[in-house]
Each structure stands twice: as structure tokens, then as C-alpha cells.
Amino acid sequence: MDITIHxxxxxxxxxxxxxxxxxxxxxxxxxxxVGQGKMRWITVGPAGQPDxxxxxxxxxxxxxxxxxxxxxILEMMAKGTYGWILLATRDLDGTFERVQTGDVExxxxxxEQPYGVRDCAFRDPAGNLVRIQELR
Amino acid sequence: xxxxxxxxxxxxxxxLRDLAVLRRVRDRIxxxxxxxxxxxxxxxxxxxxxxxxxRQFRLAYGKLPYAYLKARRAERAMVLRWRGEPGVALTGRSxxxxxxxxxxxxxxxxxxxxxxxSAPARPSAAPERAGMR
Numbered sequence: 001m002d003i004t005i006h007x008x009x010x011x012x013x014x015x016x017x018x019x020x021x022x023x024x025x026x027x028x029x030x031x032x033x034v035g036q037g038k039m040r041w042i043t044v045g046p047a048g049q050p051d052x053x054x055x056x057x058x059x060x061x062x063x064x065x066x067x068x069x070x071x072x073i074l075e076m077m078a079k080g081t082y083g084w085i086l087l088a089t090r091d092l093d094g095t096f097e098r099v100q101t102g103d104v105e106x107x108x109x110x111x112e113q114p115y116g117v118r119d120c121a122f123r124d125p126a127g128n129l130v131r132i133q134e135l136r
Numbered sequence: 137x138x139x140x141x142x143x144x145x146x147x148x149x150x151x152l153r154d155l156a157v158l159r160r161v162r163d164r165i166x167x168x169x170x171x172x173x174x175x176x177x178x179x180x181x182x183x184x185x186x187x188x189x190x191r192q193f194r195l196a197y198g199k200l201p202y203a204y205l206k207a208r209r210a211e212r213a214m215v216l217r218w219r220g221e222p223g224v225a226l227t228g229r230s231x232x233x234x235x236x237x238x239x240x241x242x243x244x245x246x247x248x249x250x251x252x253x254s255a256p257a258r259p260s261a262a263p264e265r266a267g268m269r
Contacts, residue, residue, distance in 0.1 A: 071148070078155035079196050080162065107163045114215045127159060 011059035017125035025102040083128035092134035
């Protein structure tokens with residue numbers, strides 16, 4: 001078998017704000033952008049790594065999601081307990097410095113964790129936690 | 137159940153905005169718990185009366201902001217103690233106030249989980265157990 005991890009999905013509530021975060025703050029390229037209004041599906045990813053993407057998608061639009069479930073998902077996103085992703089970089093301090101100069105919510109400055117990694121964390125505009133780990 | 141209407145949509149949108157404010161408060165605790173920080177300061181940061189912030193925070197996250205802050209500090213104190221690092225005073229709590237037995241101690245061994253930061257049921261210092269994890 002030859003399987004790669006190709007795309008992971010994070011929800012957005014304001015597609016333009018999410019694109020601005022991943023493109024302008026994290027420096028990702030925008031690969032596809034389909035749909036309109038709030039119903040947009042946008043793939044982004046780091047330049048030079050075309051095989052791995054994040055799909056920014058509208059949340060809870062599967063017709064099988066009930067209205068109650070949809071409300072719960074939106075509330076969890078708003079309170080910051082829904083989506084999250086783990087990214088990595090060799091230059092954690094430089095990345096943190098560059099990202100925090102943007103208009104972003106910092107959750108954690110670069111910190112040595114007791115479980116043996118060093119990382120920092122931000123919120124994307126939809127409330128997803130974006131944790132960035134140091135490669136070493 | 138809320139019927140779809142403009143009023144309802146406005147209320148739902150306001151609720152999401154309120155939750156996002158609480159998220160920023162919680163993130164601020166995560167970011168700054170090792171510094172001097174209290175509920176008054178957290179409330180000032182989001183322009184809410186402290187009592188209102190506390191109520192809303194508990195509804196959203198199941199515990200008062202002060203309890204969340206205390207738990208984060210206790211967690212940090214335990215980590216520092218396990219590592220044997222000095223400087224737990226930075227967290228604003230002494231390790232003794234956090235737990236005299238640590239999570240590997242009797243409280244867990246008997247299956248009685250005690251939230252981090254709460255007082256131990258009985259003094260049962262077992263410092264030699266710290267660092268065994």
C-alpha cells in the first residue's frame with residue numbers, strides 16, 4: 001500500500017478571514033477555492049509541499065447534521081473546543097515572532113512541554129487551535 | 137426550540153460572539169497563568185463585570201475562571217516539581233498547597249480523583265513518589 005496523508009479539514013466561519021490567516025500570516029499558498037459566500041471550500045498548504053493540504057470548509061453542512069448538532073458545533077468552535085491542528089517548523093522562535101506580528105490571538109508562547117516537545121499556539125479566525133511544534 | 141427568524145438569528149450570532157469573548161479569556165489564562173493574574177484583571181480585559189464573566193465562563197466551560205486559573209497553576213507546579221526544578225513560586229502557589237501526594241499518590245491509587253489544585257483529603261506526604269512517573 002502506498003497511502004499518503006493528503007488533506008485534513010478545518011472549519012471556517014468567515015472564509016476570507018481564514019484565507020488571510022493561512023495565506024498572509026502563516027505564508028501558505030491557496031491551491032483551490034470553490035463555492036461562494038459562506039459555502040466555500042478552500043485548500044491551502046505550504047509552498048513546496050503540494051502533497052499535503054488543509055481544506056478550509058464550512059462547518060456542519062452535511063445534511064445529516066441536525067439543527068441542534070449544528071448549533072453545538074458552532075458554539076464549540078466559538079468557545080475554542082472544536083477544531084485543532086498540529087503543524088511543525090525547524091524555526092519555532094522565528095515563526096512565532098512573525099506570526100504574532102499579525103493580528104492573531106496568541107494562546108501560548110514557545111514553551112518546553114513536560115512531554116518532550118517545544119511548541120507555541122495560536123487561534124485561527126474560526127477559533128481553531130493552531131499548535132506549532134519545533135522540529136529537532 | 138427557536139424558530140428561524142431574524143430575532144433568533146441575531147440572538148444566536150450574539151451568543152457566538154459572547155462565547156468567542158470567553159475563549160479569549162480562557163486563552164489568556166493559558167497564556168499568562170504564570171504571571172500575576174486575577175479574575176478582576178481578566179474581566180477588565182474584556183470589559184465585563186467580574187461576576188458576569190465568572191457566571192458566563194462557568195456556563196461555557198463548567199468551572200469558574202478562578203478555578204481554571206488555579207488548576208493551570210497547579211498543573212504547572214506539579215510539572216516543575218516532578219522535574220525537580222526550583223521556581224514553583226513563579227506559579228504563585230506552593231507545591232504543598234497543590235497536593236502533598238502528587239497524582240501518583242493515594243488519591244489516584246484509590247480511584248478517588250481529586251481536581252488539581254484542590255486540598256488533599258489528608259496529609260500524606262510521599263515526596264519520594266514524585267518523579268517516579
